Amino acid sequence: MYLPDFDYHAAASVEEASNLLGSLGTEAKLIAGGTDVMRMMKEGTLALKSLISITRVKDLKSITHDQEKGVVIGALATHNEVMLSPVLQEKYMSVCETAHHMANNQIRNIGTIGGNIANAVPSADFLPILIALGAEITLQTSSGSRSMPLEDFFVGPRQSVIKQDEILTEIIIPEKGFSGSNYHKFGLRRSGALAVVGVAVAVTMEDNLCKDVRIALGAVAPTPVRVPEVEELLRGREISAALLEEAGQVAAANCRPIDDIRGSKEYRQDMVRVFTRRTLRKAIDAGHV
Amino acid sequence: MKEQHSVIGKSVPKIDGRVKVTGQAKYTGDLKLSNMLVGKILTSPHAHAKILNIDTSQAEQLPGVKAVITHKDVPDLKYGISPARWDENIFCIDKVLFVGDKVAAVAAIDEEIVYKALALIKVDYEELPAVFDPLEALEEGAPLLHESFAGNVNTEIHQNFGDVEKAFSEAYHVRTDQFVGQRTYQCPIEPHSAISVWEGGKLTVYSSTQSPHYFQYYIARQFGLKMGDVRVIKPYMGGGFGGKLEPTGLEFAGAALAMKTGRPVKMFYDRHEMFAHNRGRHKQIMKITTGVDKNGKIIGVHADFIMDGGAYTSLGVATAYYAGAMLPLTYEYENYKFDMIRAYTNLPACGAQRGHGHPQPRYAFECHLDMVAEDLGMDPLELRMRNARQPNTITPNDFKINSCEMEACLEKAKELSGWQEKKESLPSGKGIGVAVGSFVSGAGYPIYRTNLPQASAVIKVNEDGTSATLYTGAVDIGQGSDTVLCQMAAEAMGFTYEQMKIVAADTETTPHDFGAYASRQTLMSGAAVKQAGEEVYQQLLEMASMMLKTDFRDLVCCLGMISSKTNPEVTITFAEVAREFFVRKGPLVGKGSYTPPKLGGTFKGAPVGTSPAYSFCAQVSQVDIDEETGEINVEEVWDVHDCGTVINPSLVQAQVHGALFMGVGEAVWEEVLFDDKGKIVNANLGEYRLPTALDMPKVTTDLVFGDELEPAGPWGVKEVGEGATIPTMGCYSNAIYDAMGVRVYSLPLSYEKVWRALKEKREQEQQG
C-alpha cells in the first residue's frame, strides 16, 4: 500500500478552507485527524487530488458551556480532548465515556469528533450518544452557516447532506434536562474494536416515571437511527423490568442490521434487545454515565 | 538432586534489552546500505488463473526503475520443505494459485516508483474455477491445483499402532466427536523484510529469519551457488512464531533483483502482504474417537483429520504429521490410529505456527475427553490424572519419554485453582475447565535431510581475559535465546554473564545451527554451548594449575574466580589465567556441537515428533459467560509447566504469558476470513483481532520439577516456548461448557457462537 501523491493545503481559517473546497471541487476534501482519510487513500478506496487541513484553525478545538446554547464542542476536538473535558465530565460523562472506549490511545490523540461525524459511518461511536442527547451541528461556508439536528445529517453509509464547501464547525448539546444518558458499544474485544451494535439513550426521570426518552442505535442500519417506537412505549410510563425488556424487544424488531464479518443480522438484532434494556437501566439508575 | 548454579537459574536482564528499549537496535527494515534499491513483488488478484501474458515494457520505461523480473528471469527450480513436495516457484510460470501468488517483481530507486511501476505491469489472466474448502477440494471433479498431485491430495497419512478396532470393541464406552480448528496467522509485530547484496559472486542476505541456515541452503540451491558463497545474517527481530522459518519471495526475488542490478535491494511485506503470504495455522477438521474402560482408562484413540493446506506445501507436510504425532504424548494408551489428508486449496499456503500442528488437535482431544468424562460421570481432571503419562515410558508411536511430570502438573493446577471447591460452588454463568499440553524440545531430525549436527558453538575468550564472546548460529527472534545461551556459556566456563558478548545467527561468522523452531534452542543449542564452555573451563584450569603449581583436580572456577578446594587462600582470577593462556598458547577457544541420539521408530513418518525431551503442562481457567450476549470473560488462568531446569525464570514467565496471549487470541477471536473469490477480508490488525492488554486474564504460573533431571538436556533443560500455547483453546472450551452447558465445536469460540449455542439450548429445553 502506498499513499498516492496529493496537494496539501493548510488553511488558516474556516473561510479559507471553504473557499479552497469550493474552488478545487470534488477532488478535494478536508482532513482533520486524518485517521480515516489517510487509511482510505492508502488502501485506494478514496482518490483525491487535494487535502485541505483545518488543524491550524485553533478556535475549532474548544469545549465550553454556554448559558444559552448548552455545551459547545469544537469539531476539531480530539477523542482524548472530549474524554478529558471538564465541561463534559461534569454535564455528560456519557460522551466522555464514549470517547474513552473508542479506538486506541494513538487514534484518540489525533482523531476528531468532527471527523467522526462527517465520516458518516453507521458504526461511528459518537453518533448515537450525540443524537440521543439531541445534539445540533453547525455547518459553515465562507458566506454563511446553517445548523440542523445531528440526526438529520446522515443519508447513508458515508453519505450526508454536507455540501462540498461546507465545514462542520461545532456540535451543540442543548440543555434538555435529561437526568441520565449512556452509550454502550458492543465490540468484539475490550479495546480497538468497532461497534457490532451501539445503543445510546438519554432519559428524563421523575422518580420512577419516564418523562422523556430518546434512543439512538448505531451499526444496525445505513445511518444511525432513532427508535421512536420504543420512545413512545416508554414515555409517561412507570419503569419496570418487564417494560425495559419490552423496550429491548421493540427496538430489536425495528432495526435493520446486515450480516458482515463482525456479526450476523440475527445476532445484532438480539444484541439491540439486550443492550437497549441494559443501557436504559444504566441511564435511569446512574445518571449520565 | 538439585545442583548449585551460579549463573543459570537467575533472571538476569536480557542481553539486548537496553538497545531495544533505547531504540538503538536495528531491525532489517531499519538498515540502509549505500546505493540501495527498493523492491516489491506483484501478486495475483485471482485465486486461480492461467497466466496468458505478462507485459513489463511500460514498467521498465518508468524513470527510476532498475529492473523488472518475471519467471523468465529466475531459475524454474521448485522449492518446499521436502523433495517429494517441492511445488513452489520463485514466480508463477503457467498459472497463479491464490490471491497473492507471486507473479513479477520490480526494483527501483525508491518506494514510490516501485508502486507506480507495479501498477504498470500488465498481466493477462484467464480465470479458472477455484476451490476454497478442503472437503470440496478432495471431491471428484474439483478444480485441480497441481498436475502432479491428483485429487488435490498434498499429504496422506495412515498410521496404525496396536489394534484400535479391537480396543473399541472391548471398550466399556466409545465416543466420537468432530471439531473444526480455524485458519490463523502468526502476526509477528515486525513485518518480513530482506536486503540482498550481490558482490563479486557472493550473495549476502540480511533477513528477518528464524533460520539463517535454512535460508542459506534454499537460496544457494535455487541459484546454483555454493552454500559458502551465500551469507545470511539475521539482524534484530520482532517475532516470527513459525512464519519466518522458510524463505519467501523477498529473499528469492530480492536475490534475483540484486544480481540483475548489481545493487543492494531491500524488499518487504506490508501488513496486508504478510497476511497474503501467510504460512500460518492450518484449518483442520478433526474427528476423534476414544474408547475407555469403566474406570476412565483410555484404551484406544482414533484421530481422523483433514487439513486445508492452501496452495503450496510450505512446511505443511510436517504440520500434517505433527497433528497426529503429538496426541499420545500426554496420556498413556497403546492403541492409536491416525489418518490425515492435507488438501490443496486456492488459498494462501499454511505452514508452521507456534505449537506446530498440535494446538487444534489438542483442543479437539481435550474437549472430547471432557465429554467422555461426563458420559462416565467422572470429574474431567480425575480422568486426566488416571491417564497421565508417567516418566520413562514410550508412546505407541515410539517416542521415548524420559522426564515427565504430567501428573504433577495436573495436581498443582488443581490445587492452585481450587478446582474441587470451584467445581462444586461456582454460580451459574461461571465455570472452570482444564486441558493439558506437551511439546518437543527440538525436533529429533533436521529440517531437511542432512547429517549435519543440530547445533554448534564456539566461545572465544578475549586476550586479556576480561570478556568472552559466544559464537552461535542460534537465532534470537525476541524470545531471549541470546540471553540464555550466554548464561549457559558463563555457567559452563565458570564465568560471569555480565562479561559475555554474543555474535549469533550469521552463517559466515557463527557456526552452524538450524535456528529457532520446534522449541529447540535451549536444549540443542544449549548443549553445544555447554560443551564449548566446558572446553574453555578445562583449558583454563589446566593453565591455572601450571601457574599455581597445584593439582588440576583441586581447582574450581566460579563467577570468574579460580580457587583451590582445599586451600581457600589460593585464588587467581579467570582473567589473569586466560591472559596467560593467550601469551603462552594463543587464543583460548572452546567448541561444542550437538547431535541427538537416534530416536523413534521405523514406520512411515516416524521421525516427525521425535525429540530428545518433551515438556508437559496443565492449565485451568475460570470464565464468566454473559448468557445473553455470549461474551466470554476469562477471569483467571492457572498455568503449570514441567519445562525442566530453568535457565532464566523471567524469560520462562515471558514465554508463558506470550503463549497464553496467542492461545487466548486463537481461542476467542482470531480467524483469517475470505470472500467468495478467495480474497482476505480482514488482512489488518483492526479486523483480525489479536487480544489487547485489556483482554488478558489474570494468570498464575507455576513450575513443577521431578526428582530426576531430564537426562537429554544440558543441566536438565526442556522447552516452554511452544508447549505453553497448546492447552488454552481446549481449556476455555471446557470452562465455557462448565459454565453454561453448551459446547462450541469450532474455533474461534466467538461470542456469537456461544450466543447461538445458548439460544439453541434454550429452544431445545422449551421444546423438550
Ligand SMILES: Cc1cc2nc3c(=O)[nH]c(=O)nc-3n(C[C@H](O)[C@H](O)[C@H](O)COP(=O)(O)OP(=O)(O)OC[C@H]3O[C@@H](n4cnc5c(N)ncnc54)[C@H](O)[C@@H]3O)c2cc1C
Ligand atoms: C485503528 C482505528 C480505530 C478506530 N476506531 C474507531 C472506533 O472505535 N470508533 C469510531 O467511531 N471510529 C473509529 N475509527 C474511525 C476514525 O478514527 C474516527 O471516525 C475519527 O473520529 C475520524 O476523525 P478524523 O479527524 O481522523 O477524520 P479524518 O480522517 O480527518 O476525516 C474523516 C472524514 O471527515 C471529513 N471531515 C473531517 N473533519 C471535518 C469537518 N470539520 N467538517 C467537514 N468534514 C470533515 C473528512 O473530509 C473525511 O471525509 C478508527 C480508526 C482507526 C484507524
